[in-house]
Amino acid sequence: MKKRITTSIAAVAVMLSATIATQAFAAAPFSDISSLSSKAKIEALQQQGIIKGVSDTSFNPEDNLTAAQGISLIVRATQISLAAIDFSSAPTADGFYTKVNNDAWYAEDFVIAHYNGLDIPADIDPKAPLTKEQFTHYLVQALELTGQYPTIKMFIPIQDEKSITVDYQGTIQRALLYKIVSLDEAGNFDPTHVLTRAEAAAILYDARSFIDAHKDDVAPDPVEPETTA
Structure with missing residues (x-):
C-alpha cells in the first residue's frame, strides 16, 4: 500500500511540474497589437513559438519586416x-x-533555406526590408516542400502584373490559388510594397493554416538529399 501511495504522489508531482513548466514558458501577450485586425493570428503564431516579439511584451507590428x-x-x-x-x-x-x-541569430535559418532550395540571392542583406513579392516567393517555395498540394489550373488576372519580378510570377499565382495572399479591390498585388511585421504574420498564419488543413490529404514529397564534398 505504501508503495502505491508513493507512486501516486510521484505521478501527481510530475503532473504539477509539467503544468508549472508550461505556465512558466507560456508567452506573455503582446501589448501593442490590440487594435490590429490580425491580432488573433499574431497571438496564435506566438503561442506556437513561430513568431517572437522585440521584447517580452512588444511586437512592433508596424516595423518593416527585415x-x-x-x-x-x-x-x-x-x-x-x-x-x-x-x-x-x-x-x-x-x-x-x-x-x-555565421554568428548571427538567423544564420542557421539561412543555411536551412539554402539547402532546401529557396531562391534567395547570395548578396541578400539580412537587415534590408522584404517586399511583398519577395516574402511570398520564398514562402511558397518553402510551403511546397511540405507536401504536394493540388491546385486548380487557372490564371488569376493581376492588374499590376508587369510590376512583378518575372521569376516570382509563378509562385505569386500559386500563393493566390492557395489563398495565403490576396489582391486589393482594384486587382493589384502591389509587389514592391514593403511588408510590416504584422502584415507578414497574417500571411504566415494563412500559410500555416493551409499546411495544417491539408496535412492529412497529401504525403510530403521526399527531399533529395544534397551531399557536400
Whole structure:
C-alpha cells in the first residue's frame, strides 16, 4: 500500500511540474497589437513559438519586416530543416551568403533555406526590408516542400502584373490559388510594397493554416538529399 501511495504522489508531482513548466514558458501577450485586425493570428503564431516579439511584451507590428526576420519566420512556420541532408562538414551561412554572418541569430535559418532550395540571392542583406513579392516567393517555395498540394489550373488576372519580378510570377499565382495572399479591390498585388511585421504574420498564419488543413490529404514529397564534398 505504501508503495502505491508513493507512486501516486510521484505521478501527481510530475503532473504539477509539467503544468508549472508550461505556465512558466507560456508567452506573455503582446501589448501593442490590440487594435490590429490580425491580432488573433499574431497571438496564435506566438503561442506556437513561430513568431517572437522585440521584447517580452512588444511586437512592433508596424516595423518593416527585415530579410533576417522573414527567412526565419518562413523556416519556423514551414518546419523545413536539414534532417534529410548528409554533410561531411558543418555548413556555414557565410559560405553561401556574402552578407550573412555565421554568428548571427538567423544564420542557421539561412543555411536551412539554402539547402532546401529557396531562391534567395547570395548578396541578400539580412537587415534590408522584404517586399511583398519577395516574402511570398520564398514562402511558397518553402510551403511546397511540405507536401504536394493540388491546385486548380487557372490564371488569376493581376492588374499590376508587369510590376512583378518575372521569376516570382509563378509562385505569386500559386500563393493566390492557395489563398495565403490576396489582391486589393482594384486587382493589384502591389509587389514592391514593403511588408510590416504584422502584415507578414497574417500571411504566415494563412500559410500555416493551409499546411495544417491539408496535412492529412497529401504525403510530403521526399527531399533529395544534397551531399557536400
